Amino acid sequence: MNVFDVMGPVMVGPSSSHTAGAVKIGLTARKLLQEEVLSADILLHGSFLATGRGHGTDKALIAGLLGMKPDDERIPNSFQIADELGMKYTFSGTELRHAHPNSVLLKLKGRAGRELEVIGSSQGGGAIKINKIDGLDANFCACYPTLIVHNADQPGHISEVTTLLAKHGINIATMQLYRDKRGGRAVMVLECDQEIASQVIHTLEKMEGILKVTYLSLEEKDEFSIIGRDHKKK
Amino acid sequence: MSFRSLEEIIRKSKETGKAFWEIVMEDDMNERAASSQDSFHKMKLLYLSMRDANAAYDKNLKSASELVGGDGEKVHQALKAGKLLSGTFGGEVIAKALKMGENNACMKRIVAAPTAGSCGVLPAVLLTYEEQMGEEIDRMVEAMFVASGIGVVISVRAFLAGAAGGCQAEIGSASAMAAGALAYLQGGDGECIAHASALTLKNLLGLVCDPVAGLVEVPCVKRNVVGAINAIASADMAIAGVRSQIPPDEVIDAMREVGEAMPSALRETGEGGLAGTPTGIKIRDRVLMQ
Numbered sequence: 001m002n003v004f005d006v007m008g009p010v011m012v013g014p015s016s017s018h019t020a021g022a023v024k025i026g027l028t029a030r031k032l033l034q035e036e037v038l039s040a041d042i043l044l045h046g047s048f049l050a051t052g053r054g055h056g057t058d059k060a061l062i063a064g065l066l067g068m069k070p071d072d073e074r075i076p077n078s079f080q081i082a083d084e085l086g087m088k089y090t091f092s093g094t095e096l097r098h099a100h101p102n103s104v105l106l107k108l109k110g111r112a113g114r115e116l117e118v119i120g121s122s123q124g125g126g127a128i129k130i131n132k133i134d135g136l137d138a139n140f141c142a143c144y145p146t147l148i149v150h151n152a153d154q155p156g157h158i159s160e161v162t163t164l165l166a167k168h169g170i171n172i173a174t175m176q177l178y179r180d181k182r183g184g185r186a187v188m189v190l191e192c193d194q195e196i197a198s199q200v201i202h203t204l205e206k207m208e209g210i211l212k213v214t215y216l217s218l219e220e221k222d223e224f225s226i227i228g229r230d231h232k233k234k
Numbered sequence: 235m236s237f238r239s240l241e242e243i244i245r246k247s248k249e250t251g252k253a254f255w256e257i258v259m260e261d262d263m264n265e266r267a268a269s270s271q272d273s274f275h276k277m278k279l280l281y282l283s284m285r286d287a288n289a290a291y292d293k294n295l296k297s298a299s300e301l302v303g304g305d306g307e308k309v310h311q312a313l314k315a316g317k318l319l320s321g322t323f324g325g326e327v328i329a330k331a332l333k334m335g336e337n338n339a340c341m342k343r344i345v346a347a348p349t350a351g352s353c354g355v356l357p358a359v360l361l362t363y364e365e366q367m368g369e370e371i372d373r374m375v376e377a378m379f380v381a382s383g384i385g386v387v388i389s390v391r392a393f394l395a396g397a398a399g400g401c402q403a404e405i406g407s408a409s410a411m412a413a414g415a416l417a418y419l420q421g422g423d424g425e426c427i428a429h430a431s432a433l434t435l436k437n438l439l440g441l442v443c444d445p446v447a448g449l450v451e452v453p454c455v456k457r458n459v460v461g462a463i464n465a466i467a468s469a470d471m472a473i474a475g476v477r478s479q480i481p482p483d484e485v486i487d488a489m490r491e492v493g494e495a496m497p498s499a500l501r502e503t504g505e506g507g508l509a510g511t512p513t514g515i516k517i518r519d520r521v522l523m524q
Binding site: 001002003004005006007008009010011012013014015016019020047050051053054055056059071073075076124125126 | 258259261262265266273276277279280283297298299337338339340341342343344345346347348349350351353378379381382383385386389390394395397447448449450451504521524
């Protein structure tokens with residue numbers, strides 16, 4: 001526990017778990033989609049469903065999907081901003097199996113056609129976890145540059161990916177492996193110490209047996225501050 | 235954080251001849267590989283954000299449930315009209331604690347210190363102290379480090395979340411942090427700081443977390459007031475030489491034990507206590523219908 005885990009963060013209220021954490025889940029999902037969100041179906045689970053509304057969890061999730069951070073004063077107006085920008089969204093309740101009480105399933109479509117399903121949970125104090133991506137386990141904190149590779153469950157893919165990262169001087173901090181069944185769809189989740197360049201991601205995407213590559217960058221990129229300056233002035 | 239006790243911070247402070255706040259800051263520098271300027275500046279930004287949040291209070295705002303809003307302004311007006319017993323310092327602290335709690339409930343920007351629910355305690359006492367005593371901002375930032383050091387030890391030995399240990403862990407911890415900060419500002423040494431926080435925490439042991447409809451509104455906003463006033467009383471006692479008969483670290487351990495023994499209905503589930511009263515249930519049903 002660091003000094004600044006206790007003091008701070010600066011955030012829009014009322015709840016670090018139900019508001020700040022929800023913004024972070026939305027923002028992380030948006031970054032994983034790697035493009036602007038065209039539509040989002042949002043399914044709330046557990047305490048997010050029960051008390052989310054009174055805590056602004058719904059507005060917070062939309063704010064994150066729009067690219068806002070937890071201290072953004074426009075969070076209370078996120079519905080209106082989403083409407084103005086033509087982002088469609090629906091809310092409903094769901095029961096997720098073995099999920100944290102503060103969980104949400106986000107079904108996203110991007111403006112350029114990418115699709116992504118994310119289950120995220122708010123762990124308390126503003127910390128979050130991305131639990132699943134496209135139905136497969138992921139379990140990362142979104143606090144490192146994170147590479148998620150879905151591949152056919154065949155020999156060799158792990159070594160291909162890790163060799164490529166090593167060649168580009170990227171150190172792997174943690175690595176997790178999951179699969180739905182033997183010979184089926186597998187996923188590797190790699191939390192890294194360095195950012196991965198987009199050409200490395202593209203090389204990965206073209207490899208045989210690699211089904212989908214999703215990357216979470218922690219760099220602040222202009223294309224993510226999408227809401228533009230006009231809204232910021234309001 | 236390398237500290238597991240207040241005792242350790244005090245010992246290190248004595249050994250090195252550095253102030254309590256410096257020991258805390260150096261620990262952050264080590265952990266984040268940051269310079270002293272970086273660490274100090276980061277804390278200063280949090281303090282300035284507290285100032286901004288206080289200034290941004292809007293007396294006309296209501297929370298989504300309409301349970302909260304406008305109370306800080308009422309106290310402020312009553313203070314100006316000379317109707318309050320608590321004097322200019324105490325009255326201002328009460329008003330500021332309410333305002334920040336209301337800011338939080340109304341989805342405005344606040345500084346979690348240590349949590350969002352307890353965000354009114356520290357700014358209420360620190361901003362009032364700065365205004366009324368004409369204190370230098372750098373000393374206010376030093377006091378923030380003192381408060382953080384206490385918070386870190388509480389988080390390591392016990393907890394800071396209402397869901398884990400009841401409101402004693404949120405408002406109680408915020409109050410202990412604020413008392414230590416005030417004791418420092420009033421010239422107290424490490425021992426005085428630790429005892430100010432111990433006296434504070436003892437006074438709030440057993441406080442349950444029973445939010446109506448599960449919202450950070452009732453009774454959370456007003457409990458920020460008791461946290462702030464309790465901090466002033468305890469800091470005053472400590473400065474006068476009053477000491478906790480139970481050592482500060484053991485008081486924190488007691489808080490943990492009490493929190494662990496607390497039934498879950500009284501740990502932020504919105505079931506027991508005030509949340510479970512007939513009116514609490516009526517409010518919950520109305521809010522859920524919205």
